[in-house]
Amino acid sequence: MDYYKTNIDQLHADLVAGKITSADLTADTFKAIAAKDGEVQAFLALNQEAATASAANQDDQGIDADATLAGIPVAIKDNIVTKDLTTTAASKMLANFVPIYDATVIERLQQAGMIVVGKTNMDEFAMGSSTENSAMKITKNAWDHTKVPGGSSGGSAAAVAAGEVLVALGSDTGGSIRQPAAFNGVVGFKPTYGRVSRWGLIAFGSSLDAIGTLTRNVRDSAHVMNAIIGADEHDTTTVPRPQEDLGAKIGQSVQGMKIALPKEYLGKGVDAGVRAQIEAAADQFRAMGATVETVSLPHTQYAVPTYYIIASSEASSNLQRFDGIRYGFRAKDVQSLDSVYVRSRSEGFGDEVKRRIMLGTFSLSAGFYDAYFKKAAQVRTLISRDFENVFKEYDLVMGPTTPTTAFGIGAKVTDPLTMYMNDILTIPVNLAGLPAASVNAGFVDGMPVGLQLIGKAFDEATIYQAAAAFEDANDYKDQTPGGQN
Incomplete structure (x- = not known):
């Protein structure tokens, strides 16, 4: 099976017609992983025995014509818990953690008939923009193995881009689906906050986290998103809404659509080649009958410090549970209760996680709360209002997903501030709780450029x-690593 030459609709038709079986498709997926992942290093754990049994069961039941996802393999980011399958969040702290339950999104994918084939690498506890913060391994960009795949969902993005799987789940706290999607030339989709249950997602920033998809094309993303959306009694932040088909308008013209292009998204720091591709994308939308106009989102400049105060504060609270007592890593040869806490957390967490815990604890501490966390929360409201004002007149906001294409492995790992700025264009979306996607908008020096589309x-x-x-107006999705198409 060549995942570069098919999609979910085609595979579903072939499964229903009996041209292929889920067992064959699953076996081919593991063959592709075996052939490619030695170089890409996208996976942390494989689920081969259980996946093979699940696929055989799907074949025995028969593939229903209405069950679009039945029998289709899927990879899962390793901070989404999977029953009886190791879930590490790419951290030494959880290196041997085997959950006793499935996350809600896993239950829903399995109800749809999808086959979980394994867990993908990520930045530890989803904290990072390059997957170099993983305690397990360094994943490579599918297009150039000397470059990072982005993060924190770098393993999921690289696995899809390398043709190892057709679809993967990721999580997005400040751009962690869209940024690696841009770096790897695939489609990354982050839903509205509250659209998808976070039950079973190992928490980073609870008011920011969202589970979404990484796929090779837009239609595949809509199919999978439809399977995982909906209210969940386990997650009170999910919003009850009538059943919807998120892909219902796919195929409709954009004639008459009004799209805003913020001047702040094409300003200082955005690579000239990236800017040119986004301007070309704006021209493409105009040629299809949409109106694209320049607007301002004036508080964008404050997004990065606002995000890192809020996200780190929430992380410092969420990660208190990893104390060396109940589960996870526990330091050896400790002499007191205090040393259990201190040494277990010092040895179990990586540098980036510890950096954010300290930043968050400081921001929440007495004497500094008003100056930092409270102020950041107020600026967050201003950022949300910027979007509200634009959406009074426009249907979408567009811009680059990232300021540059993928950078070299090791190039920024010692400069956390520069690394943080890499998410400046994606962070405002999470602060405002809005939906957004990244799609391939072309190439600069052979590396993909992401176009971000933000909605109400x-x-x-x-x-x-x-x-x-x-996507239909160009052939970017047909261009693949190694020149295959």
Whole structure:
């Protein structure tokens, strides 16, 4: 099976017609992983025995014509818990953790008939933009193995881009689906906050985290998102809404659509080649009948410090549970209760995680709360209002997903501030709780450029409409690592 030459709709048709079986498809997926992952290093754990049994069961039941995802393999980011399959969050702290339950999104994928084939690498506890913060291994960019795949969902993005799987789940706290999607030339989709249950997602920033998809094309993303959306009694932040088809507007023209292009998204720090590709994308939308106009989101400049105060504060609270007592890593040869806490956390967490815990604890501490966390929360409201004002007149906001294409492995690992700035264009979306997607907008020096499309809350359908129209208007999705097409 060549995942570069197929999609979910085609595989579903072949499964229903009996041209292929889920067992064969699953076996081919593990063959592809075996052939490619030695170089890409996208996977942390494989689920071969259980996946093979699940696929055989799907074949025995038969593939229903209405069950679009039945029998399709899927990879899962390693901070989404999977029953009886190791879930590490790429941290020494959870190196041997085997969950006793499935996350809600896993239950929903399995109800749809999808086959979980394994867990993908990531930045430890989802803290990072390059997957270099993983305690397990360094994943490579599918297009150039000397470059990073982005993060924190770098393993999921690289696995899809390398043709190891057709679809993977990731999580997005400040751009962690969209940024690696941009670096690897695939489609990354982050839903509205509250659209998808976070039950079973190892928490980083609880008011920011969202589970979404990484796929090779827009339509595949909509299929999988439809399977995982919906309210969940385990997660009170999910929003009850009538059943929706997020891909219902795919195939419709963008004629008459109004798209905003913020001047701040093409300003200082954005690579000239990236800017040129985004301007070309704007021209493409105009040629298809949409209106694209320049607007301002004035508080964008404050997004990075606002995000890192809020996210780190929430992380410092969420990660208190890893104390060396209940589960996870525990230091050896400790002499007191205090040393259990201190040494277990010092040895179990990596440098980036410890850096953010300290930043967050400081921001929440007495005497500094008003100056930092409270102020950041106020600026977050201003950033949300910027979007609200633009969406009074426009259907979507567009811009680059990242300021540059993928950078070299090791190039920024010792400079956390520069690494943090890499998420400046994706972070505002999470602060405002909005849906957004990254789609391939072309190439600069052989590396993919991401186009970000941002929508109104719970208007994922319009993002999919525009993203599919753009995808159909060019051949970027057909260009693959190694020149295969």
